[in-house]
Structures are given as C-alpha cells and as structure tokens.
Amino acid sequence: MLDVATQPSPVTLDRDAPILEIRRLRTEVPTSHDPIVLLDDVSLQVHAGRMLAVVGESGSGKSMTFLSALGIAPPPCRVAAGSVLFEGKDLTRFSPEELRRLRGAGISMVFQDPLTALNPVFTIGQQMVEVIRAHRAIGRRAAWAHATDMLARVQIPDPPGRMHAYPHQLSGGMRQRVLIAMAIALDPRVLIADEPTTALDVTVQAQILELLDGLRRETGMGLVLITHDLGLVARYADQVAVMYGGRVVEAAAAGPLFATPRHPYTRALFRSIPRLDAALEEDLPTIPGHPPNIAELPPGCAFAPRCWLRGARADCETERPPLVAVGEAGHRSACLHWPDMAHAA
Amino acid sequence: MPLLEVEHLTRSFTRRRGIFGPSDAVRAVDDVSFTLGRGETLGLVGESGSGKSTLGRLVLRLIAADSGSIRLDGTDIVGLPTRQVRALRRQMQMVFQDPYGSLDPRMTAGSIILEPMRVHGIPMGERHRRLEDTMRRVGLDPAQAGRYPHQFSGGQRQRIGIARAMTLAPRLLVLDEPVSALDVSIQAQIINLLQKLQRENDLSFLFIAHDLAVVRHISHRVAVMYLGRIIEVGPRESLYGTPLHPYTITLLSAVPVPDPVLERRRSRIASFGEIGSAAHLPGGCRFHPRCYRARLVAKQPGTTAATVAGETLPQRCVEHDPALTPLASGHAAACHFPELPETRSPIAERALTLTQELA
Ligand SMILES: Nc1ncnc2c1ncn2[C@@H]1O[C@H](COP(=O)(O)OP(=O)(O)OP(=O)(O)O)[C@@H](O)[C@H]1O
Ligand SMILES: Nc1ncnc2c1ncn2[C@@H]1O[C@H](COP(=O)(O)OP(=O)(O)OP(=O)(O)O)[C@@H](O)[C@H]1O
Ligand code: SF4
Ligand code: SF4
Ligand SMILES: [Mg+2]
Ligand SMILES: [Mg+2]
Numbered sequence: 001m002l003d004v005a006t007q008p009s010p011v012t013l014d015r016d017a018p019i020l021e022i023r024r025l026r027t028e029v030p031t032s033h034d035p036i037v038l039l040d041d042v043s044l045q046v047h048a049g050r051m052l053a054v055v056g057e058s059g060s061g062k063s064m065t066f067l068s069a070l071g072i073a074p075p076p077c078r079v080a081a082g083s084v085l086f087e088g089k090d091l092t093r094f095s096p097e098e099l100r101r102l103r104g105a106g107i108s109m110v111f112q113d114p115l116t117a118l119n120p121v122f123t124i125g126q127q128m129v130e131v132i133r134a135h136r137a138i139g140r141r142a143a144w145a146h147a148t149d150m151l152a153r154v155q156i157p158d159p160p161g162r163m164h165a166y167p168h169q170l171s172g173g174m175r176q177r178v179l180i181a182m183a184i185a186l187d188p189r190v191l192i193a194d195e196p197t198t199a200l201d202v203t204v205q206a207q208i209l210e211l212l213d214g215l216r217r218e219t220g221m222g223l224v225l226i227t228h229d230l231g232l233v234a235r236y237a238d239q240v241a242v243m244y245g246g247r248v249v250e251a252a253a254a255g256p257l258f259a260t261p262r263h264p265y266t267r268a269l270f271r272s273i274p275r276l277d278a279a280l281e282e283d284l285p286t287i288p289g290h291p292p293n294i295a296e297l298p299p300g301c302a303f304a305p306r307c308w309l310r311g312a313r314a315d316c317e318t319e320r321p322p323l324v325a326v327g328e329a330g331h332r333s334a335c336l337h338w339p340d341m342a343h344a345a
Numbered sequence: 346m347p348l349l350e351v352e353h354l355t356r357s358f359t360r361r362r363g364i365f366g367p368s369d370a371v372r373a374v375d376d377v378s379f380t381l382g383r384g385e386t387l388g389l390v391g392e393s394g395s396g397k398s399t400l401g402r403l404v405l406r407l408i409a410a411d412s413g414s415i416r417l418d419g420t421d422i423v424g425l426p427t428r429q430v431r432a433l434r435r436q437m438q439m440v441f442q443d444p445y446g447s448l449d450p451r452m453t454a455g456s457i458i459l460e461p462m463r464v465h466g467i468p469m470g471e472r473h474r475r476l477e478d479t480m481r482r483v484g485l486d487p488a489q490a491g492r493y494p495h496q497f498s499g500g501q502r503q504r505i506g507i508a509r510a511m512t513l514a515p516r517l518l519v520l521d522e523p524v525s526a527l528d529v530s531i532q533a534q535i536i537n538l539l540q541k542l543q544r545e546n547d548l549s550f551l552f553i554a555h556d557l558a559v560v561r562h563i564s565h566r567v568a569v570m571y572l573g574r575i576i577e578v579g580p581r582e583s584l585y586g587t588p589l590h591p592y593t594i595t596l597l598s599a600v601p602v603p604d605p606v607l608e609r610r611r612s613r614i615a616s617f618g619e620i621g622s623a624a625h626l627p628g629g630c631r632f633h634p635r636c637y638r639a640r641l642v643a644k645q646p647g648t649t650a651a652t653v654a655g656e657t658l659p660q661r662c663v664e665h666d667p668a669l670t671p672l673a674s675g676h677a678a679a680c681h682f683p684e685l686p687e688t689r690s691p692i693a694e695r696a697l698t699l700t701q702e703l704a
Contacts (some may be wrong), residue, residue, distance in 0.1 A: 046607070057528040058499070075368035201555065203393040206599040206613065228529060231601030234608040254605045270603065273532040276585070277602050284562065285539045287530035290498040 018045035025082035027068045056243030057291040062226045072100040106186040118167040125163030132169040150181040173204035180284040192224040245292045245302030254333040262311040262326045262333035347380040354413035373399040373682045375573035386550040395570040397553045401519040438510035442522035448494040453488030465653030483508045500531035519551045579676030589678040591638035598696035613696040629663040
C-alpha cells in the first residue's frame with residue numbers, strides 16, 4: 001500500500017492546499033543513552049476556514065506537537081526531524097526572532113492553562129495592548145481601541161469597562177474569551193486552541209465553541225482544537241487526528257472517523273464513553289491497562305498491550321505500523337491489520 | 346426508611362471582596378432536602394459553584410451545617426457530639442476528584458489504604474488481611490503496596506483512593522468528581538469498578554459530577570443543583586427523558602453527543618449570560634436572569650409581566666422563589682412554569698428530541 005500522506009507531496013497551489021502542514025515531525029529529549037522520543041513521524045494539515053480536531057489520551061503528544069511546530073517546545077525537548085510548512089516556508093529553519101514574530105501574528109495559540117496565561121498584576125487592557133504593540137507599529141491609543149474591539153468581537157459585555165479589569169475579576173469563561181481575543185487580535189491565519197474549554201461548565205463551553213466556530217467561518221482562519229471531548233469533535237470538526245503514544249494513529253474527516261473508525265484504539269475509545277443518547281447497559285466497554293509511558297514504548301505498535309484486535313499476531317509487537325491510506329480518500333490509519341476490523345465485532 | 350434523609354440543609358460562607366472590601370455571605374447550600382436509599386446512587390450535577398462539594402462535605406460532617414437535619418438510618422447526625430461523629434465516619438467515606446492532590450506523596454499506597462483502619466483501631470492482623478483483600482477488589486496488585494503514589498498511573502491512583510474509602514466497609518460513599526480528571530478509557534474502568542463495588546456491598550453513592558452522560562450512566566436518581574438549591578430531582582429515566590426545569594433542559598441541550606450526524610442536526614438552547622453568583626442571588630427564581638422559558642411565558646397573553654433590567658419577565662419569576670414541587674412520580678422541579686410534556690415550549694421540544702428518543 002502506498003503511503004501518500006507521509007511522503008512529501010509536490011508543492012501545489014490549489015485552493016485546498018493546507019495553510020499549515022506538519023510533516024514527519026519528531027521531537028526528542030536527549031539523554032546520555034538513546035533519546036526519549038516524544039513525537040515520532042507526526043504529520044498533520046490545517047486548512048483555511050476549517051477545523052482540525054486533535055484528540056488522544058493525556059500524554060499522547062497533542063500539546064507537544066504544536067509547541068514543537070511553533071518552536072516553543074520546553075527545553076530539553078527539541079525537534080529532531082521533520083518540517084513545518086506555513087505559507088510555503090519551513091518554520092523549522094526560522095530563527096528564534098522570526099518565530100517570535102510569527103507567533104501571535106501568523107499563527108497563534110490559546111494555551112491549555114488559562115489561569116497562568118494571564119498576568120494577575122496587569123489589567124486586561126494593558127496586557128492586550130502590549131501584545132498588539134509587540135507585533136504592530138501602532139500607538140497606544142490605537143492599540144487600546146483595537147483591543148476594545150476585540151473584546152467586543154468575543155462577545156464580552158461592556159468591553160471599555162472590562163479593559164480596566166484585572167484577570168481575577170473575571171469568571172473563568174470571561175478569562176477564556178479574553179485569551180481568545182488576544183489570540184485573534186493580530187488576525188492570525190491559524191489559531192491553535194489547546195483544550196480551551198476543559199475547565200468550563202457545559203453551557204459556557206458551548207458559548208466559547210460557538211464563538212471559535214463563528215470566527216473561523218468569518219475570517220477564514222484555520223482552527224486547531226485540541227480536546228478530550230469527542231462530543232465537541234462531532235459537532236464542530238472537519239478533520240480529526242487521533243494521537244496515541246506520540247504518534248498520529250488515525251486521521252480522517254469527522255464523518256467517516258466516527259462512522260467507520262479504522263484503528264482499534266479509536267473504535268475502543270468511542271465505545272468506552274458514556275453517551276447521553278446510548279442505551280443503558282450495566283458495564284461500559286473498557287480499554288484494559290493504561291496509556292503508555294512514552295519513555296518505555298514497546299518496539300512495535302504502541303497500542304499492542306491494550307489492543308483487542310491483536311490476538312496472536314506477531315508483527316504487532318515487532319513492526320511499528322506506518323500511517324497509511326485506508327479505503328476512503330484522506331482516511332489514514334496506523335494499524336497493520338485494519339482490514340480485519342470489519343470482521344471483528 | 347431510606348439510608349440517608351436530608352432536610353432543609355443550609356450552609357453559608359462569608360467571603361471578603363478584596364482585602365479591605367465588604368464581606369458578603371455566600372449561600373453555598375440553601376435549604377436542600379433529599380433522600381438516598383440503600384444500594385442507590387443519587388447523581389448530583391450542576392455548574393461550578395452550585396454547591397455540590399459543599400453538600401457532600403456537609404453530609405459527611407466534614408463541615409458543619411448552619412441549619413437543617415441529616416439522618417443516617419433515622420439518627421440525626423447534625424447534633425451528634427464529635428466523638429460519635431468518628432464512629433459515624435466508618436459508615437460514610439469520601440472519594441475525591443484529584444487522584445494526585447488527595448494522596449500524601451510521602452506515604453506508600455499500602456499505608457494510605459491502611460490509614461483509616463489505624464485511626465479506627467482495627468487490629469493489626471485484620472488490617473493487613475483487609476488491605477490485601479481491598480486492593481484486589483479494586484483491581485490493584487497487593488504486591489505494589491510498597492510503592493508511592495507517583496509510581497502509579499492516574500487511574501491506579503484513583504483506585505487507591507477508592508480502596509482507602511472501602512476498607513472500613515462503609516455504607517455510603519460521597520464521590521466528588523471521581524472520574525473527572527481521568528482519561529476517557531480509564532473513566533470507564535473506574536465507573537465499572539464503582540458499580541461492581543455497589544452491587545457486591547449494597548453501597549449507597551452520592552455521586553457528584555458535572556458530566557451529564559457519566560451521571561446518567563451510573564445513577565438511579567439524579568438531582569440538579571443551581572446556585573445552592575436543588576432545582577430538579579427525579580428517577581434517571583424521567584429526568585433525562587422528560588426534564589421539567591428550564592435549567593435542566595438548557596444543560597442537556599448543551600451537552601454534545603459524540604455522533605456527527607445526530608449532533609449536527611440538533612438544536613440547542615443558547616443560554617443567556619453565565620452562571621450567577623451565590624453571593625448575589627437574584628430575587629425570585631434564582632435562574633430568572635438566564636431563563637429562556639420566562640422570556641417566552643412573559644409574551645403569552647394573560648401573563649402578569651414585570652420589567653427587570655430592561656427585560657420583560659413573568660412577575661412570579663421575578664418576585665417568588667419557586668419551591669421544589671412534585672410533578673410526576675418521584676420527580677420534582679422548582680419552577681413556576683415547568684416544561685410539562687403537554688405544554689412544552691417548542692424550543693425545548695426541539696432541544697429534547699434527541700435525548701427523549703433514547704432516554
Ligand atoms: N518539559 C518536558 N520534558 C520532558 N517531557 C515532556 C515535557 N513536557 C511534556 N513531556 C512529555 O511529552 C509527552 C507529550 O506530552 P503532551 O503535553 O503533548 O501531552 P498531551 O497529549 O497534550 O496531554 P494532555 O491531554 O494531558 O494535555 C508526554 O509523555 C509528556 O510526559
Ligand atoms: N470554605 C469556603 N469559604 C468560602 N466560600 C466557599 C467555601 N467553600 C465553598 N465556597 C463557596 O460556596 C459556593 C459553592 O461551592 P462548591 O465548592 O460547593 O461548589 P461545586 O458545585 O462543588 O463547584 P465545582 O463544580 O466548581 O466543584 C461557591 O460560591 C464557593 O465559592
Ligand atoms: S497494529 Fe496490531 S496491535 Fe496495533 S492496533 Fe493494529 S492490530 Fe492492534
Ligand atoms: S420560575 Fe420562571 S425563571 Fe425560574 S425557571 Fe421557572 S420559568 Fe424560569
Ligand atoms: Mg496537552
Ligand atoms: Mg466541587
């Protein structure tokens with residue numbers, strides 16, 4: 001089978017070309033022996049005006065993928081291989097200064113922890129103006145006006161008043177809106193939202209997601225949503241990538257991914273979540289064991305110790321399955337035996 | 346007689362606004378009544394700050410109530426002297442959300458699990474027998490009793506917390522967000538474990554969570570809290586199938602279902618604003634600033650309306666605090682205009698289509 005997706009494709013100029021493309025990214029932590037491989041062979045595409053959802057268990061590498069792509073993986077983690085193409089340029093070759101200028105302006109990220117992302121001793125307005133002026137040569141007054149507009153854009157009531165508020169004076173939902181306002185203030189082409197609603201209540205979560213979804217439709221920016229919530233993925237995502245043990249194990253459009261998952265992990269994951277609309281059974285189907293420790297990955301398929309499909313197949317433990325095209329256009333899976341899933345209940 | 350009967354339980358906290366600011370009272374739990382049967386799970390849901398954890402702590406007497414009664418097996422425990430509270434603790438235990446924060450990192454798993462037995466003076470030999478037995482029952486390897494919390498995964502740490510709560514053979518567990526911090530695949534393992542322990546030991550659970558799908562799976566009955574008050578309570582099937590309170594309907598409509606086909610044709614009720622504050626309870630019905638139903642009812646002919654903050658709302662919603670009123674078998678709601686199936690607002694009807702079909 002030909003692995004189309006992970007081969008560097010010739011540069012195309014069609015409208016559907018991704019704005020951000022991560023190719024075969026590998027991130028490591030050096031040690032005195034072999035390095036610990038945090039990410040291996042990660043390839044993803046983000047398209048204009050569309051939402052890519054990245055799902056997977058804690059520690060699977062979701063945040064690290066985008067921190068690495070933006071050149072802000074925390075040391076000693078370092079990008080060891082791969083390329084990150086943004087508007088035709090390879091970010092892995094950018095200088096730290098070029099990357100700094102790109103972040104916020106071309107690609108911006110809303111980080112996982114909203115409490116630490118805002119400085120408690122400065123007002124919302126001061127912090128927003130600083131971010132804007134770091135990237136744009138405009139005066140304080142113009143930056144202030146722009147920041148106020150941005151707060152209105154994310155539907156914060158009384159924006160001029162809120163510019164003078166300190167972070168602790170805002171609710172969790174409002175703080176998250178402020179972070180989104182900051183992230184879009186410089187008109188990024190790509191916005192990466194790392195679990196933007198995990199700490200929020202469901203009604204507030206719904207409001208924030210509607211907001212992000214609306215923004216990408218209006219502005220045509222590409223949106224990446226890193227999340228654990230498969231319900232949100234079902235509602236908003238165009239494309240989905242499932243990560244496990246530092247790799248992408250399945251990627252597809254949302255419809256086919258949910259309807260016919262082609263990786264045993266994805267299928268088991270979907271079945272193990274309690275759903276509001278499912279028949280009630282005594283026991284939930286579970287995935288045995290626990291997520292892998294990335295420093296001690298087995299040599300073959302990382303999912304092998306927990307896999308329901310593996311049975312006596314020996315290659316699962318020796319061969320690292322590549323992410324290959326499976327059936328439908330754009331659907332990819334990193335399971336050596338995905339065709340057998342159709343026959344297994 | 347139910348195992349647990351709670352009546353008119355109330356607890357406020359005083360909170361100072363800023364260092365020199367005025368203090369105000371937060372009515373964290375405000376006149377709450379419910380019962381819990383033997384072997385039953387009551388799910389407690391509600392947004393952040395609605396008083397779920399405070400209610401759980403009150404029931405265990407980890408904090409004192411301002412007023413109200415809590416009866417365990419018919420004995421009122423609110424007025425019990427401290428010494429008897431200790432004996433009571435054997436029957437009621439708590440499991441916390443954070444399997445990281447709630448375990449002492451310097452103690453081994455074994456000593457963490459043993460601790461309640463030591464405190465309650467269980468004889469040495471018996472302690473070790475129970476330690477092994479409990480570890481097995483919760484799916485831990487007794488050979489790992491000498492390991493420290495950081496040497497276990499998140500799910501295993503939660504098993505340690507559950508084992509510790511189980512050693513004294515309690516009759517009631519208060520589980521405060523026991524699976525919220527866990528990965529999806531691990532959540533299912535812990536939920537199954539809890540259900541197994543319940544069947545084997547005729548345990549009662551007060552199960553606190555904000556995930557409505559998890560609560561639906563594990564609970565026999567469900568109570569919904571809003572700003573310190575239970576605003577709806579009922580058997581699981583009727584609470585999810587025919588919810589009566591506009592807040593419950595708003596919540597249910599906000600939970601996305603992991604199915605793109607269903608989810609994308611669902612209609613949702615946009616909620617107004619954000620959850621209010623228990624320090625500034627609105628007058629009348631505490632949900633009125635966010636209630637879609639009140640806004641619809643106010644437009645109907647024959648409704649006596651009042652204008653508040655530029656909005657037209659039914660006068661009753663603004664002026665009278667609705668009491669929790671039985672409306673169907675075992676099912677009660679605190680609303681002047683409940684969404685009874687025969688007179689349901691079309692917007693609620695649409696939002697409920699999915700949940701109703703499959704409840
Ligand atoms: N500073 C660091 N040094 C070494 N390893 C790290 C560092 N930060 C993260 N890692 C490791 O990198 C791997 C990927 O972590 P990452 O934060 O990307 O996970 P994630 O999928 O975002 O998980 P979560 O859902 O918990 O946010 C993990 O195994 C983690 O332990
Ligand atoms: N010790 C305390 N001192 C002051 N206020 C408190 C205290 N404990 C709780 N509160 C307040 O009481 C209210 C209810 O809090 P509680 O922790 O019971 O809510 P919860 O429903 O458990 O929320 P969450 O879902 O965030 O855990 C909140 O307004 C909270 O700030
Ligand atoms: S490669 Fe083998 S172990 Fe891995 S998911 Fe496929 S069947 Fe399971
Ligand atoms: S009493 Fe009025 S405001 Fe309160 S929930 Fe019912 S309709 Fe809404
Ligand atoms: Mg992360
Ligand atoms: Mg709580």
